[in-house]
Amino acid sequence: GNGARDRLRIAIQKSGRLAEPARALLNACGLSWRESRDRLFCYGESLPVDLLLVRDDDIPGLIRDGVCDLGVVGRNVLLEQDIALRSEGGTTAFREWRALGFGGCRLALAVPEGWAWQSPAQLGSTRIATSYPAILRQWLDGQGIAAEVVELSGSVEIAPRLGQADAICDLVSSGATLAANQLKPVMTLLESEAVLAGPAAENFGQLWDDARGELAELLLRRLDGVLRMRH
Numbered sequence: 001g002n003g004a005r006d007r008l009r010i011a012i013q014k015s016g017r018l019a020e021p022a023r024a025l026l027n028a029c030g031l032s033w034r035e036s037r038d039r040l041f042c043y044g045e046s047l048p049v050d051l052l053l054v055r056d057d058d059i060p061g062l063i064r065d066g067v068c069d070l071g072v073v074g075r076n077v078l079l080e081q082d083i084a085l086r087s088e089g090g091t092t093a094f095r096e097w098r099a100l101g102f103g104g105c106r107l108a109l110a111v112p113e114g115w116a117w118q119s120p121a122q123l124g125s126t127r128i129a130t131s132y133p134a135i136l137r138q139w140l141d142g143q144g145i146a147a148e149v150v151e152l153s154g155s156v157e158i159a160p161r162l163g164q165a166d167a168i169c170d171l172v173s174s175g176a177t178l179a180a181n182q183l184k185p186v187m188t189l190l191e192s193e194a195v196l197a198g199p200a201a202e203n204f205g206q207l208w209d210d211a212r213g214e215l216a217e218l219l220l221r222r223l224d225g226v227l228r229m230r231h
């Protein structure tokens, strides 16, 4: 709920590519936690800043609902859910507070290796599989392309071989998954990395009038110091 709290709560990915680097970064900011037995909630020791370990896709919703105050999540996930919410008539509920410099990848359109790629116009009347339907739909609309968006929650790269789609739109990091599935990237829709996500506001003081405002400001100051040293 949205009630007053005197501890800051940060959601991070439970397992996956962002999980360890997110903890390491918060650790470098001076945060430490007592490990709980189920390890889904980590009680902050050095500061009243607790961690919640969740699915990355749940992080924007947890922030919107006020269950968590901040989160570490891919820009791709944050943008997807922001566009989806706004297309349903909602207002922007969260924003990127800082880019964190790890988890770099891009959201790319990829087509079978055999295609002679010329321009996005070739995507007209095709079916494109993706886990990012809102970002893809917005991009297609912007390009004036009428393609069918096939939403899949995972294993998107196999869809062309299964005849479910003609092309895909998915995250590319090393490119190994695309190559293994005889696909080639042809357009980048979004450059992504891990970001510190929080509610949409100008500053933390506007958000919380309990202890969380100052805790979040302290964390952000330390984070900026750590990020500067890493560059």
Ligand code: PRP
Residues within 6 Å of the ligand: 017, 154, 155, 157, 170, 171, 172, 173, 174, 175, 176, 177, 178
């Ligand atoms: C991501 C993405 C691609 C893959 C790309 O999946 O969805 O499938 O990584 O990485 P590569 O270019 O280095 O091969 P991830 O493993 O994070 O799992 P998920 O799709 O289930 O989130």
Ligand code: ZN
Residues within 6 Å of the ligand: 056, 057
């Ligand atoms: Zn995920």
Ligand code: MG
Residues within 6 Å of the ligand: 154, 155, 156
């Ligand atoms: Mg994947």
